[in-house]
Amino acid sequence: MPALIEARDLTKRYGAHVALDRASFTVEAGRIVGLIGPNGAGKTSALRAILGLTAYEGQLRVLGREPFRKRSELMHDACFIADVAVLPGWLRVDRAIDFVAGVHPRFRRDRAAALLAKTQITGKRRMRELSKGMKTQVHLALTMAIDAKLLVLDEPTLGLDILARSAFYDALVNDYMDETRTILITTHQVEEIENLLTDVLFIDKGRIVLDSSLEDIATRYAAVAVAADRIDAARAEGPFYERRMLGKVVLYYEHPNLAKLAGLGEVHVPSIADLFVAKLSGGAE
Amino acid sequence: MNTAIWLIRREFWENRAIWMIPAVIGAIMTLAALFGRIDLMSMPSQMPSRAVGEAFLVAVGATFFAIMSIYSTWYLLDCLYADRKDRSVLFWKSMPISDTTTVLAKLVTALLVIPVVYFAAADLATLLMAFIISVRASSSIGGSVWHFDLWLQMQVLWIYLIMTAAIWYLPVAGYLLVVSAWAKRAVMLWSILPPLALILAERWFFATHVIFNELANRLLSLPRVAFHTDLGDKFWGPSVVDNGVIRTPASLWSLLDAYGFFSSPETWAGAGVGITLIVCAVQLRTRRTEI
Numbered sequence: 001m002p003a004l005i006e007a008r009d010l011t012k013r014y015g016a017h018v019a020l021d022r023a024s025f026t027v028e029a030g031r032i033v034g035l036i037g038p039n040g041a042g043k044t045s046a047l048r049a050i051l052g053l054t055a056y057e058g059q060l061r062v063l064g065r066e067p068f069r070k071r072s073e074l075m076h077d078a079c080f081i082a083d084v085a086v087l088p089g090w091l092r093v094d095r096a097i098d099f100v101a102g103v104h105p106r107f108r109r110d111r112a113a114a115l116l117a118k119t120q121i122t123g124k125r126r127m128r129e130l131s132k133g134m135k136t137q138v139h140l141a142l143t144m145a146i147d148a149k150l151l152v153l154d155e156p157t158l159g160l161d162i163l164a165r166s167a168f169y170d171a172l173v174n175d176y177m178d179e180t181r182t183i184l185i186t187t188h189q190v191e192e193i194e195n196l197l198t199d200v201l202f203i204d205k206g207r208i209v210l211d212s213s214l215e216d217i218a219t220r221y222a223a224v225a226v227a228a229d230r231i232d233a234a235r236a237e238g239p240f241y242e243r244r245m246l247g248k249v250v251l252y253y254e255h256p257n258l259a260k261l262a263g264l265g266e267v268h269v270p271s272i273a274d275l276f277v278a279k280l281s282g283g284a285e
Numbered sequence: 286m287n288t289a290i291w292l293i294r295r296e297f298w299e300n301r302a303i304w305m306i307p308a309v310i311g312a313i314m315t316l317a318a319l320f321g322r323i324d325l326m327s328m329p330s331q332m333p334s335r336a337v338g339e340a341f342l343v344a345v346g347a348t349f350f351a352i353m354s355i356y357s358t359w360y361l362l363d364c365l366y367a368d369r370k371d372r373s374v375l376f377w378k379s380m381p382i383s384d385t386t387t388v389l390a391k392l393v394t395a396l397l398v399i400p401v402v403y404f405a406a407a408d409l410a411t412l413l414m415a416f417i418i419s420v421r422a423s424s425s426i427g428g429s430v431w432h433f434d435l436w437l438q439m440q441v442l443w444i445y446l447i448m449t450a451a452i453w454y455l456p457v458a459g460y461l462l463v464v465s466a467w468a469k470r471a472v473m474l475w476s477i478l479p480p481l482a483l484i485l486a487e488r489w490f491f492a493t494h495v496i497f498n499e500l501a502n503r504l505l506s507l508p509r510v511a512f513h514t515d516l517g518d519k520f521w522g523p524s525v526v527d528n529g530v531i532r533t534p535a536s537l538w539s540l541l542d543a544y545g546f547f548s549s550p551e552t553w554a555g556a557g558v559g560i561t562l563i564v565c566a567v568q569l570r571t572r573r574t575e576i
Contacts, residue, residue, distance in 0.1 A: 051379075052378075053378060053574050054572070055572060071384075071571075072381050072383035072384075072386075073381070075378075075382075081379075082375045086372045086373050086374075087376055088371050088373035091299075099291055099294075100380065102290075103288045103292075103380050103381065103382055105381070
């Protein structure tokens with residue numbers, strides 16, 4: 001079975017600015033992939049290309065289709081929240097449900113109603129009367145009620161408080177996710193989604209700098225915290241990044257010699273957030 | 286088909302003015318009939334009852350049609366731009382609906398749905414007014430607003446006008462949709478500037494007025510192309526004084542020139558330009574999601 005998303009040399013230019021620079025990656029079915037990068041790294045350009053919202057150069061196949069030319073077909077099997085607060089202000093909540101139920105063959109009205117029943121939102125209210133967080137909840141309810149093979153979320157919880165955010169991610173993993181679905185998600189709060197991701201894509205300056213499953217990260221990367229007197233020995237092992245923390249130095253290694261590192265200090269698998277900082281700062285040196 | 290109906294329903298939710306403006310016009314007219322001075326409507330006594338009836342029906346219809354033309358123009362200019370301005374285009378594009386379907390739904394709303402709403406409102410307003418006038422006024426004027434055959438003719442006139450206008454104004458609608466899908470701001474200004482610049486440039490460099498004449502012709506010549514212009518005066522005012530004798534056309538139908546309209550190369554050349562512009566608008570809608 002071919003990959004769900006297959007990008008080869010995906011490039012997007014805005015005039016002289018190159019937002020995506022020959023990015024190549026694949027996303028397999030049944031995974032939860034985090035697309036992680038700093039502002040202006042090309043995350044949004046990549047998502048927009050995958051969703052058929054923008055033209056691009058290079059090769060891209062999503063669910064076997066060319067997204068830009070076949071967007072409306074693609075949207076039978078894919079759904080997305082590409083930005084917060086994009087539901088139009090004049091639209092009433094109940095009519096939003098009516099509309100999607102009317103035009104989307106895979107929309108399950110009962111599920112949308114059940115999701116909304118957990119909130120304070122009533123059907124007769126217009127989007128402009130709702131707070132940013134409520135608008136997000138309506139949009140999430142509409143989107144998660146679609147039986148799609150691919151769900152793309154760009155900063156889905158922006159504007160939600162901590163309780164609503166954690167409720168959302170719980171619902172995403174427990175109620176929504178199953179082996180037939182694939183989720184591609186971007187967020188600034190990497191820590192928040194770290195334990196639900198199966199794969200990560202790091203993107204920087206329009207290029208993919210890491211494309212890996214979390215299992216592979218655990219075997220491929222290591223960090224060791226060493227005392228100042230052992231730093232030269234630790235540096236001899238070829239770290240790609242180091243930083244000072246509470247009087248110790250944490251060094252990051254790719255393909256580490258674990259036996260040697262264990263003698264220098266406490267070895268651990270870096271968190272996604274730490275690895276992200278290490279990888280992007282290290283790459284700059 | 287089902288999708289198209291939902292898209293048109295959505296236009297009614299978004300643009301409540303589609304039905305509110307004709308409702309308000311109808312209400313004003315009804316109030317005028319209720320409280321206005323009806324004796325002002327008593328025309329020269331030798332004017333036949335049918336002519337009064339015709340004048341009444343045409344005046345109400347023309348008012349609705351004129352306001353509808355202005356509103357439809359604004360609607361076309363705003364419809365694609367509004368989706369980008371409030372960024373809801375990102376929601377609409379997450380639905381399995383092609384950009385062609387979306388743009389065509391908006392075009393059909395402007396050229397057929399809105400006119401039909403105004404047509405219905407005009408009928409309703411005329412009925413209410415006729416009823417009020419015939420109750421309030423003296424028998425002669427009161428009777429003159431109830432000519433069943435004239436009412437029937439008015440229905441056919443409306444349908445004919447909606448159909449011919451939809452085809453004739455296709456290039457205008459296409460142009461407005463292109464501006465609406467393209468402009469980053471000030472759609473109104475952007476709709477006026479390019480033709481104005483072309484007219485001025487032509488005048489400056491060639492001292493000719495071809496573009497101006499073509500545009501003016503497109504905007505103003507529907508009556509000439511779709512109706513018998515030798516009876517033109519009777520269209521605008523259903524009676525003319527001819528050697529002191531008041532004549533009225535035998536029927537409003539005699540004004541319609543369907544053969545002339547559908548066989549005119551102007552009609553189909555314009556439609557061709559219109560379709561080209563609509564294709565451009567669809568392309569812009571596909572490519573432009575940002576304001």
